[in-house]
Amino acid sequence: MDLKRRDFLKVLGATAAGSLLPGCAGETKKLIPYLLPDEEIVPGVANWYASVCRECEAGCGILVRVMEGRARKVEGNPTHPVNRGKLCARGQASLQGLYNPDRLQGPLQREGARGEGRFKPISWEDGMSRWVSELEKHPGGAVLISRPVPGTLARLFSTFIKEISGRLLFYHPSAERALAAANHRSFGIDLLPEYDLANTTYLLSFGAPFLSDWLSPVHYGFAYGRMRQGRPTVRGRFIQVEPRLSLTAASADRWVPIRPGTEGLLAVGIGQVILQEGRARLAKGDRGRFEKFYSAFSLDQIAAETEVPREGIIRLARGFSEAAAPLAIGGGSAAAQTNGTNTLMAINALNLLVGNLGAPGGIRFLQPVEGFHSAQAHPVSEQALLDLRGFFKKQKRSVLMLYQSNPLYALPSSTRFREVFEDAAFVVSFNSFMDESTALADLILPDHFFLESWGDFLNEGIVPTAGLAQPVVIPRYDTRPVGDLFLSVAKRIGGRMEERLPWIDFRTMLREQWKTFLARRERDKSFEAAWVERLQQGGWWGPEGRLVSVSRRALPDAVEPARFEGDPKEYPFYLSLFESMGLHGGEGANRPWLQELPDPMTSVVWGSWVEINPKTAREYGIQEREIVRVISPYGEIEASVIYFPGNRPDLISIPLGQGHTAYGRYAKGRGVNPLTLLAPMIDPLSGTLATGATRVRIERTGRRGRPVLVDQTGEGTRRHPEGKKGET
Ligand code: SF4
Structure with missing residues (x-):
């Protein structure tokens, strides 16, 4: 959905009054309509609040229309650099998370055996005491599995976990760990890149489902529109290589239905042709080792393995290398194999061959937003979660904590991750719903929904962005912000922990973080004036970001077909x-x-x-x-x-x-x-x-x-x- 700029100017006017409302407990009450009439709450008149969507890991800017204390509609924030006024279906449906009839409405304690599904309500005081006493009973053993939460909450979590000598694992199934690992090996940078899709003239995608659910779908969907139709004289060409015709493949000029697990070989074949035909734009010092690497492969063999005809490979190589601004990307089905990292390295090598690192229409790495604790860049892989099985077996007395994470659903039963729950001495969930993992908890201390919460979110795109999330409605249920819970426990534990986390609540901690952050950027304003402006805008975004310089240009160690479980005779598909x-x-x-x-x-x-x-x-x-x-x-x-x-x-x-x-x-x-x-x-x-x-x-x-x-x-x-x- 698009919100026109003219409408947005109205929004700013309304928000100027409205965004201050949730500022503190007393002010927040003004959002209650009719019970506490206020000149700012006019029945039938909407206020718009800027915030950040947390329905996936992209962090789009949103504007929420609130009437009579109820959130009615979510739109994209037109000025936010990530999504520029657009929003995906999940962002639209976030209201159904807020008003979902199955939200957990207050703290619960397990009754009966773990996993039996019987819980009874408990007071917050009792719930917090129980959590603290379990942490104290099991020193050095607590593990927090959290979805990636960049910004101030990441700082709070990591400080807290460090002080109790525990483990913090940021995990999300679609965190594209293979891409980060490939970039680390190819370029020496353990970050997800920014692909300049908008200025590409030839996009060669190996399985990356960027039009549905990859990395930042609204951002890349917008850039894709510009690549195809946003330039008067250029329409970028787009090839999608993947075994299944996905939504993204259906939008391509050509779909290449490759044999699964051989995408890296195809990338090598394309690279070999580019080199042999003298089309590579390599630095002199790199040419020798690139030639040595590519000469080890036979194009006929690659054609046989990938089931892409030799002529097709040559055509792809010429189209890619002759383009003014070519770009190769990889993800989705290409990364979902046992050779995923090497495949993505072979795709990275195509970008090296055409010299598009940091170039318009190419691949680039941006410096993180300065002044924030950024943990977004380092979510862990499934292997790190599976390693917890041994840890919990050995410890036998560990506390497992879950924040907006449901690993029991996300991991196949063959991984035996359930053993972690069986071996944990105590399981605490801060999730908002009774999901598969929360159903095995001993204690449930539900968090506010994100539209009821304070927070911030960092995006390391070409425009560095620190999104600022504010509550748009008063909390519906007897839930508590997870940041407040951790700060309150820090106080109970006292000592060094309290010294490191001295804030009375998460909003105070957030404001202090932003005070330091804005002091260096908005010197001509008081903090209060700058803070209100950032709330109205939905965050801070600066001038163009600084590129990370790339010193390494490595090739994959090996590129070979993926391994599969199951005898092809018995399991032919x-x-x-x-x-x-x-x-x-x-x-x-x-x-x-x-x-x-x-x-x-x-x-x-x-x-x-x-x-x-x-x-x-x-x-x-x-x-x-x-x-x-x-x-x-x-x-x-x-x-x-x-x-x-x-x-x-x-x-x-x-x-x-x-x-x-x-x-x-x-x-x-x-x-x-x-x-x-x-x-x-x-x-x-x-x-x-x-x-x-x-x-x-x-x-x-x-x-x-x-x-x-x-x-x-x-x-x-x-x-x-x-x-x-x-x-x-
Ligand atoms: S892509 Fe943007 S709008 Fe869609 S769910 Fe993710 S953050 Fe929300």
């Missing part, structure tokens, strides 16, 4: 699990708007399905909508078949996000969780779970399913040439 646009990895499953958002490729709503190429389905005698059993060496699921010509014939695709065993009425018991099929295969270089590394077979059940499709025309998909290998 590759498996592709993809995040759906609305549900993502499953976090959106408790929002009805997102459940009824039609999948853009199949139009299915409210459920799970199995995508099979029609030729394959006919070979097996499978009717469309028949329920099939998908079986791997580790598990099985059943779901209805949708004929999907955009699948390779040897590929089975299933969306992620459904199959919750908890997480509220809209999510629980709906569809299937295909993660149960996965083998615990890890990319050893990044520690990332290789979700594409398990082979499967299918069996008919003879039963007919009833998937809900809202549009059955099938338009918008392109047919894979049935049985014929190669490009469409």
Whole structure:
């Protein structure tokens, strides 16, 4: 949704009064309509509040329309550099998180055995005392698994955990650890880059689903629009390489349905042709080692492995290297393999070959926003979580804490992560919903929803941005801001901990952080004046960011096809699990708007399905909508078949996000969780779970399913040439 600039000027006027309202407890009460009439709360007249969307890790700027104390609508903030007034479906549906009937409404304590699902209400005082006493009983053993929270909350968490000698793991399943690991190896920088998509003239994407759920979808969707239609004389060309025709691939000029796990080899083949044809723009000192690396591969062998014809590889190499501003990116299915990091390094090498580091339309790394504690750049991999199994076994007395994190749903059962919960002495969850992990907690101390909370969020884009989040409504339930909880425990523990975390509440800590931050940037204003302006604007964004200089230009150690679990004779299909646009990895499953958002490729709503190429389905005698059993060496699921010509014939695709065993009425018991099929295969270089590394077979059940499709025309998909290998 777009908010016009003219409207936004009105917003600023309204916000000038409104944004101050949640400033302190007394002022916040002004948001209650009718009970406490106020000249600023006029029935039927809206106030707009600027804040930051926390529905994914992108941190878009938002404006929330509030009438009579109720948040009515969320729009993109037109001045925010990340999303420039746009918003995705998840951002729109955030109101259904705030007003979700299944939100946890106050502190709870377990009754009966752990996991039995019986809880009783407890007072905050008792809950906090219980938490503190468990921390004191188990010194040196506490572990906090938190979603990545850049900014002031990261500083609070890391200080707290350091003082109790615990472990802090920032984790999110889509944190693209393989990309950060590849960048570390290729360029010596353990950061996610900023891709200048808007100014690219030839985009070669290996599996990166940037139009649905990759890195910062609204940001890259906007840049993509500019690349294709925003320049009067240039329309950027776009090639997508991936085994399944995703939403992103469907928007490309050409889709290359490559054999899964061979994307790195294709990148090497393209690089070899660029070098051999003398089109590389390499520094003199690099030429020798690049030639040595690429000469070790045979183009014919690469064509055979990837199932992309030799002529197709040559055509891609010429198109890419002849372009004025070429860019290669990788992620999604290309990174979801046991060779994911090496694949992404081979893709990085293509950017080195065309010399686009720091160039317009190329790849660049930006300095973090100065003056903040930035932990966003360092989320951990799945391997780091799995290492906790040994830690908890050894300690036997550790406290596990969860903040907006649901690892029991996100990790396949084959990883045996449940053992961590079984071995933990005490489990505390600060999550807002009774999800799969929270259901195994001993104590639940629910956080405010993000629209009720203070916070900040850093983006290291070309425009360095520190988003500022403020409460837009008073809290609906008896929840507490997680920052306040940690500061209050710091006080109870006392001593050095209290010295390091002396603030009375999180809002005070945040303001102090911003006081220091703004003092260096807004010298001509008092802090109060600058603070109010930042609240009105939704944060601070500066002039163009400074580039990180890249000193290393490394090639991958080895590029070879990925490894797969499952004998191809018994399990003849590759498996592709993809995040759906609305549900993502499953976090959106408790929002009805997102459940009824039609999948853009199949139009299915409210459920799970199995995508099979029609030729394959006919070979097996499978009717469309028949329920099939998908079986791997580790598990099985059943779901209805949708004929999907955009699948390779040897590929089975299933969306992620459904199959919750908890997480509220809209999510629980709906569809299937295909993660149960996965083998615990890890990319050893990044520690990332290789979700594409398990082979499967299918069996008919003879039963007919009833998937809900809202549009059955099938338009918008392109047919894979049935049985014929190669490009469409
Ligand atoms: S991409 Fe969507 S969900 Fe993520 S922060 Fe932006 S609006 Fe929110």
